[in-house]
Amino acid sequence: MLARTDHRTPASSRLNLNPRLNPNSRQAGFSLVEIVVALVIGMLGMIVIMQVFGVFGAQKRSTSGGNEAQNNGAIALYGLQRDIQQSGYGIGDLRLLGCSVALRAGVVLTNLAPLTIYPAGTVNPPIPAGDANTDTLLVVYGNSNSSVLGEEIRGGGGTAYTMETPFGFAVNDRVIAHAKARGGACIGVNALTLDTVNGAAGASITVASGGGLITNQLFNLGPAPVVRAYAIRGGNLTVCDYMVSNCGSAADAAPPVNPTVWVPIASNIVSLRAQYGNDTTLVGGRAARPNTVDIYSLVSTAPAGARDGSVECGWARIPAVRIVLVARSEQFEKTNVTGPGVGTAPTPTWAGSFARPAGSAITPINLSLDPNWQRFRYKVFETTIPIKNIGWMPDAPTTC
Numbered sequence: 001m002l003a004r005t006d007h008r009t010p011a012s013s014r015l016n017l018n019p020r021l022n023p024n025s026r027q028a029g030f031s032l033v034e035i036v037v038a039l040v041i042g043m044l045g046m047i048v049i050m051q052v053f054g055v056f057g058a059q060k061r062s063t064s065g066g067n068e069a070q071n072n073g074a075i076a077l078y079g080l081q082r083d084i085q086q087s088g089y090g091i092g093d094l095r096l097l098g099c100s101v102a103l104r105a106g107v108v109l110t111n112l113a114p115l116t117i118y119p120a121g122t123v124n125p126p127i128p129a130g131d132a133n134t135d136t137l138l139v140v141y142g143n144s145n146s147s148v149l150g151e152e153i154r155g156g157g158g159t160a161y162t163m164e165t166p167f168g169f170a171v172n173d174r175v176i177a178h179a180k181a182r183g184g185a186c187i188g189v190n191a192l193t194l195d196t197v198n199g200a201a202g203a204s205i206t207v208a209s210g211g212g213l214i215t216n217q218l219f220n221l222g223p224a225p226v227v228r229a230y231a232i233r234g235g236n237l238t239v240c241d242y243m244v245s246n247c248g249s250a251a252d253a254a255p256p257v258n259p260t261v262w263v264p265i266a267s268n269i270v271s272l273r274a275q276y277g278n279d280t281t282l283v284g285g286r287a288a289r290p291n292t293v294d295i296y297s298l299v300s301t302a303p304a305g306a307r308d309g310s311v312e313c314g315w316a317r318i319p320a321v322r323i324v325l326v327a328r329s330e331q332f333e334k335t336n337v338t339g340p341g342v343g344t345a346p347t348p349t350w351a352g353s354f355a356r357p358a359g360s361a362i363t364p365i366n367l368s369l370d371p372n373w374q375r376f377r378y379k380v381f382e383t384t385i386p387i388k389n390i391g392w393m394p395d396a397p398t399t400c
Helices: 032-086 311-315 388-392
Strands: 101-104 107-109 115-118 136-141 151-157 160-163 174-177 195-201 204-207 217-220 226-233 236-241 263-266 269-278 295-297 320-328 378-386
Touching: 032 136, 032 226, 032 236, 032 263, 032 269, 032 320, 032 378, 115 269, 136 269, 226 269, 236 269
Parallel strands: none
Antiparallel strands: 101 107, 115 136, 136 226, 151 160, 151 217, 160 204, 174 195, 174 217, 195 204, 226 236, 236 263, 269 295, 269 320, 320 378
16 A cells, blocks of 8 residues: 655645745835836826926917807897898888987987987087997887888877878887978977877778877887997997987996996907098989998998988988998917917007999008007908888988
8 A cells, every 4th residue: 555645735835925924035025216217207297298288278278268259249230230121120210310308208319210320420420429439329110010111191280190101000110200291301499299099990090199280191110219329449349229218328337337226238349440432423313222332431421422311312322331340359369379470460549351343431440559459360251231211211311
């Protein structure tokens, strides 16, 4: 019989794998030099990452700043274009244009017109001037269902009228009785009244106050006529509703601007410029229905060679207006990014890129009034807006 062999390792020769129990074992790890080298490499990596992050962050801010300028300018231009396209609806008749109209007690519109441009530097404008080197605008139109050229009055006067065509008048509509013959001076010393219809039955129309005049034309501006003033104030495009507030108040427009009167509708808009598009063509010595723009200018009166230079005759020759807006990014750059040698338009006296007919006036945009103007990025928006309601105006009288 074979003897049993014990294959177990003798206790004296077995290794103790627990280092805590084996005083002869050495612990493996990093030396101090290795740790220091690893820290240096990690710090260098972090520095590179932060530098790359900073570069891309700056590029992102510049890009987003340009996008903000693009969005702000588009919003501002859309609001202006929408109102200007409607301008003149309900008042497109020479018997109204150029007259003063009392909107309510203590608030008088001194020059009724579809669109009035008050250039920068205008002395004593009815709307307080905006930021330096910017224009202000006043837009007027109605929203009635009546004829935009007014309705004939068969009889009556004061507060009661018998209408030839009473359809389209309703209680609370705002109306104006015409104040002059075409080409003549406004009737009466006082301003006309934007009256309110308080009765409409059959052919009879009654108004709240009346002017005491027997007239032959009643103009309906509808229940919610629009009289809005636009201005750049504090770097924002602001709008004032003349039907609610007195936009001629200098106190509300002075810094800090009263935001309940001059409501901001687009931020970082630094310039607004506008020009009338004039049709100077005369047919038989007088203005015909406006058709094409011959020149752009800030003059709305009749051109040279016409028989009359009155405001209303001038409006018979304005089929369009030209608008230029400049929007600025919010990001203030560390170095100059705009201007001659470092960027594209606008330059300090940028005048626009529109192809203008010969003889047109240039209204430069001066951004250098801000000493840091070159540290911002800009977007320029230009458009020509038709004054379509002037096209419905009857042909200008022989006095024009």
